[in-house]
Amino acid sequence: MENYLDLKGRLIEQGIRFSSQTDTEVIAHLIGLYERETGDFVAAFGKAMQDLRGGNAVVAMNRNHHGLILAARLGYAGAVVIGLGNGETFVASDVPAILDYTQRMVFLDDGEMALVTSEGPRFFRISGEPIEKEIVTVAWDPVSAAKGGYKHFMQKEIFEQPRAISDCLGGRVDVEVGEVHLNDLLLSDEDLRRIDKIYAVACGTALYACLLGKFFIETLAGVRVETDYGSEFRYRNPILDERTLLLAVTQSGETVDTLAAMEAARAAGVKSVSIVNAIGSQAARLANGGVIYLNAGPEIGVASTKAFTTMIIALYLFALRLAQARGRIERSRMRQEIQSLLEIPNHVGDLLRDTSIYAELVDRYHRASNMLYLGRWVNYPIALEGALKMKEISYIHAEGYPAGEMKHGPIALIDEQMPVVCIAIRDQVYEKMLSNVEQVRARGGEVIAIATEGDGLIAEKAQHVIYVPRTAPLLSPIVTTIPLQLLAYYMAVRRGADVDQPRNLAKSVTVE
Ligand code: AGP
Numbered sequence: 126m127e128n129y130l131d132l133k134g135r136l137i138e139q140g141i142r143f144s145s146q147t148d149t150e151v152i153a154h155l156i157g158l159y160e161r162e163t164g165d166f167v168a169a170f171g172k173a174m175q176d177l178r179g180g181n182a183v184v185a186m187n188r189n190h191h192g193l194i195l196a197a198r199l200g201y202a203g204a205v206v207i208g209l210g211n212g213e214t215f216v217a218s219d220v221p222a223i224l225d226y227t228q229r230m231v232f233l234d235d236g237e238m239a240l241v242t243s244e245g246p247r248f249f250r251i252s253g254e255p256i257e258k259e260i261v262t263v264a265w266d267p268v269s270a271a272k273g274g275y276k277h278f279m280q281k282e283i284f285e286q287p288r289a290i291s292d293c294l295g296g297r298v299d300v301e302v303g304e305v306h307l308n309d310l311l312l313s314d315e316d317l318r319r320i321d322k323i324y325a326v327a328c329g330t331a332l333y334a335c336l337l338g339k340f341f342i343e344t345l346a347g348v349r350v351e352t353d354y355g356s357e358f359r360y361r362n363p364i365l366d367e368r369t370l371l372l373a374v375t376q377s378g379e380t381v382d383t384l385a386a387m388e389a390a391r392a393a394g395v396k397s398v399s400i401v402n403a404i405g406s407q408a409a410r411l412a413n414g415g416v417i418y419l420n421a422g423p424e425i426g427v428a429s430t431k432a433f434t435t436m437i438i439a440l441y442l443f444a445l446r447l448a449q450a451r452g453r454i455e456r457s458r459m460r461q462e463i464q465s466l467l468e469i470p471n472h473v474g475d476l477l478r479d480t481s482i483y484a485e486l487v488d489r490y491h492r493a494s495n496m497l498y499l500g501r502w503v504n505y506p507i508a509l510e511g512a513l514k515m516k517e518i519s520y521i522h523a524e525g526y527p528a529g530e531m532k533h534g535p536i537a538l539i540d541e542q543m544p545v546v547c548i549a550i551r552d553q554v555y556e557k558m559l560s561n562v563e564q565v566r567a568r569g570g571e572v573i574a575i576a577t578e579g580d581g582l583i584a585e586k587a588q589h590v591i592y593v594p595r596t597a598p599l600l601s602p603i604v605t606t607i608p609l610q611l612l613a614y615y616m617a618v619r620r621g622a623d624v625d626q627p628r629n630l631a632k633s634v635t636v637e
Contacts, residue, residue, distance in 0.1 A: 141154050152177065168253065181198075182196075182218055197237065207246050209246070210229075216239065220404070224267050232406070288470070299463070300464055310446070324370075327383055328375070330432070336509070344599065345454065347451065370396055370414060381635050397414055420435070428613070469596065490544045499548070500527070507605050510609065543570055547587065559586065591612075
């Protein structure tokens with residue numbers, strides 16, 4: 126609540142005494158003040174909501190009004206979900222909280238409020254006009270939101286990736302005809318042809334997916350892509366015109382910095398498309414160019430895994446759809462690309478079958494204080510992502526770097542205490558990655574290589590090798606990221622960290 130101090134000052138001037146330092150208490154007194162003035166609790170609530178600035182989700186009850194709950198959403202932070210049960214109604218801040226009771230949800234938008242009684246909910250603008258709201262059925266069954274027999278949600282979600290990737294592809298690719306269909310996209314072929322620049326904006330892991338999206342879209346569709354952190358985009362003076370498209374990539378659909386970028390695009394009259402997992406989230410509703418749902422099911426672990434790999438799939442599908450609209454790819458090539466995508470779930474499944482190698486790596490490196498992750502080309506973003514996974518759940522300081530930058534600084538860090546992960550698969554930068562591995566070894570560093578199955582040469586150079594299946598070159602990040610998820614997971618477990626809820630982190634960063 127950005128203006129609680131001046132509201133608090135106003136209330137104190139009117140003789141109101143506070144018993145706490147919280148901004149929440151300001152809201153309660155504000156409602157009370159307006160109720161004394163108007164004699165109407167509901168009107169007082171709406172009036173108070175109009176005074177608040179910033180992103181707020183507010184729920185209010187009043188001991189003199191039994192059986193009445195009021196809820197409001199202000200700004201695009203702080204989600205409010207109204208669950209429609211069987212003869213009962215729920216108010217919550219997120220879907221999984223009430224999924225055990227109902228899958229029928231209504232999502233409040235900025236400046237809207239709900240009045241909930243035993244008869245059910247009614248919806249209004251906070252200024253008082255009644256409104257109609259769409260009921261969304263969130264097809265996440267309660268069981269899938271539970272751990273399903275795994276030790277941690279993160280573990281479950283890592284092992285769910287073959288299914289999540291299949292679901293992300295489901296109904297969107299026709300390998301016989303060689304076509305991609307994105308039915309929730311509201312852009313026609315002509316709209317897609319008019320686009321001459323795309324800003325792909327996100328935060329954290331989702332930003333690393335955007336870095337891959339840049340490769341896909343520029344290579345396959347021939348459209349310029351700029352990527353940016355949501356938190357930085359808002360300080361740019363981006364050149365936005367009617368031929369620009371904003372691509373917002375976000376698992377939760379509630380990341381305030383990403384939503385701010387969408388808001389900036391809307392204000393500039395630029396269409397936005399969101400690539401999002403959470404059904405009915407703000408990013409899904411703000412996107413006037415449509416949505417590409419990840420269809421990955423609920424991701425509960427703070428460290429994003431299946432959302433990341435399905436973001437890569439969704440971005441690849443978008444790039445193909447864009448190329449298709451622009452006539453950039455022959456049918457035969459489309460069939461080839463789709464076939465490569467359809468093989469990915471099995472490749473990922475193969476990687477999840479035997480995790481024994483991680484015990485040896487964890488034994489050797491779980492006391493490390495620092496780690497370096499190196500990759501080139503499409504695996505540079507995977508080096509960044511692998512390092513983020515490690516740092517956010519095991520608390521080891523891990524840094525991802527473009528391997529070509531080694532000589533420009535990081536090589537000074539190499540010593541026996543610094544395990545170095547090198548993504549050195551048989552692709553167009555393999556030879557250069559091999560020399561990076563040799564540079565690290567020559568300085569006493571230990572190398573964990575991610576390599577292409579059957580590559581014997583790398584085993585002569587790296588202390589440890591984790592093999593991944595060969596894929597189409599642009600799609601290798603989906604398989605190279607899996608070992609890095611598992612490495613981070615098993616290291617965090619060994620170090621006794623809280624894997625699903627790492628310290629200081631939230632699953633969705635809805636505040637700035
Ligand atoms: C990823 O493991 C982190 N939890 C974090 O970087 C996350 O990717 C970021 O906060 C963005 O979240 P979003 O995808 O819900 O927008």
